[in-house]
Amino acid sequence: MTAATHSTLFPQVPDSADAVLDGLDPEQREVATALRGPVCVLAGAGTGKTRAITHRIAYGVRAGILQPSSVLAVTFTNRAAGEMRGRLRQLGAAGVQARTFHSAALRQLQYFWPKAIGGSLPRLVDRKIQLVADAAAACRIRLDRGELRDAAAEIEWSKVTQTVPADYALAAAKAGREAPRDPAEIAQLYAAYEDLKRARSVIDFEDVLLLTVAVLQDRQDVADQVRAQYQHFVVDEYQDVSPLQQRLLELWLGDRDDLCVVGDASQTIYSFTGATPDHLLDFRVRHPGATVVKLVRDYRSTPQVVHLANGLLGQARGRAADHRLELVSQRAAGPEPVYAEYADEPAEAEGAARRIRELIDSGVPAAEIAVLFRTNSQSETYEQALADAGVPYQLRGAERFFDRPEVRKAGSALRAAARFGGNDSLLDDVVDLPSQVRAVLSGEGWTTEPPAGSGAVRERWESLAALVGLAQDFAAARAGATLSDLVVELDERAGAQHAPTVQGVTLASLHSAKGLEWDVVFLVGVAEGMMPITYAKTDEQIEEERRLLYVGVTRARERLHLSWALARSPGGRPSRRPSRFLKGLRPGSGTAGGRAAAGGTGGVERGFRGGGGGTEAAVPRRTRRTPARCRVCGRTLTDAGEMKLMRCEGCPSDMDEGVYERLREWRAVQAGRSGQPAFCVFTDKTLMAIAESVPEDERELARIPGVGARKLNRYGADVLAICAGQEGVGLDEDD
């Protein structure tokens, strides 16, 4: 998996500079050998841009033309930078600096601060929201939590677009920003925020770049020293450069022009933070003598994946789209993309997890599979479904749901509110559980309407919204449930999903998947409201969403699965529609509204096969979930944990403690052997259910939720032996 190239393709360091060029096509070679002057590579996804620049640096170093320490390669994430350093090492060009703009600037700032300013660099604050709140108080502007976050996003945007407070109102109007308040008030707040920072001697994330720019602008001696150090610059993913990063790059460069940029305007996905592909598209204008190379051969994906990617771009509009290049796949044919429609989100996640299980069982390494989603709040459903299917996973770009700071804080707030119960004045007049949760979480930044701010702000809100949704589902499933019950449920969910340490299926947001590739990609939640996301309103915003889907599609080397759910929760109204971006591209989408309604049959899955020729087995298997009932009191169960136990949490357990303990010991040994976390063998709930029903044969064991065919096959004999009281089962070391 991971970006660009398999490390296995580089088993040995090439034995000469020329050997570094082996494995590049003629255009890529042109990039790699154009070591002087401005170079711009405009090319689509998977055409080898990252590979070409890595080889370019390595070739220059190995040929003795570039001094390793004189090269600065800039990428957009720490992971990409780390990967580039690794690849350069494999090509025999260690010692080259590959960094993000931020880390390169921070390093320079720390070094030059004592000389340029005096003293040591002020402390870097990692979250600016408290400072914004204090600034608002100083200005006597009352903002609720949502407005505070939006205001913080406006300040960030202003800073990366180098807009000073006095110019904010005009610039925001020009850029079509939706300010949470009167722009004059935001400008006042922004000015107060800057004053406060200065008074407290702290700097924020954007200041790192701004201050580096300021020092390089004002101090010729510092600029000279930096320019003497770095003479060659390479920028990957240049389409997402912000005006501030561009300014920094210009200052690093001075009046020289040894700059090589690569990018794909069709993958611009950070416009909302102030980034713009104009720098890439206008490179020739700013550097009239530039070597411009276009790459169209797509080495990453099969013709089937590339066909869909080209189709998506074919419908795109705007400046980026005007520069699109039709990709030509260099790979052998593969399966058609698979499209699948599900009744609800948990069913969609279960469906994906089941397919992933099948793929892994058929020999596809878990690390070659990714599930990509639009918002981080979608990850929890997939974390759960994969854990239930015994599939190890890792999160990329997104923290695990229950580890996110806002989710932890929300958990503490709910716990505190549950402890105080009716004595909490906040909850005095609120009786039903969802309203109580909304009341508590509004103190944490939850608002009825989503904020119009940047990605991070939005994602924090989405996390809280996911908790509100969870409370609604929980209350609907358990009449009379209290806040304390919900807290127990949350703890339980958090506990059941301990981060596996093994390599596994990647769960990532589309934004964080940029530059990466996997053999199999599941694009989930490809529905209206998610893709495009509800708050994308203007044409430009819709186009950015389309590009995001294009980024997702082009991450797949061989297999691509696209899915959506008609309702959020089981039994919910099936009001959602598949994404408009797939219209005319997926089978059956040609006629508007021509798709037969799936009709709320709860749990029915539909699978569409891609347009002919696919070898992929689609998922039209229909599974109708029969209502589970508590085996003690007979109540219908809707909570996943209770369904596994096959009884209400509150109903008495008749568990055989001895069997339970032996099962747990056995599970620890199994987990250790396979290098999986214990819950991937069986969850606690499943073990409890086994110890309660003590099955005597396979049929009885198979009835327990969480014991699917695969687990039955693999563990059935051991479990039945433990239930039958046989000693020492599965605990011997040779296996």
Ligand code: ATP
């Ligand atoms: P993205 O736009 O997604 O960042 P990219 O243009 O940077 O993609 P790379 O990641 O460099 O593309 O390359 C895509 C894949 O194609 C990688 O697996 C890479 O090793 C492979 N590849 C690129 N060029 C060649 C080539 N000339 N021969 C064989 N494989 C290649």
Ligand code: MG
């Ligand atoms: Mg790349």
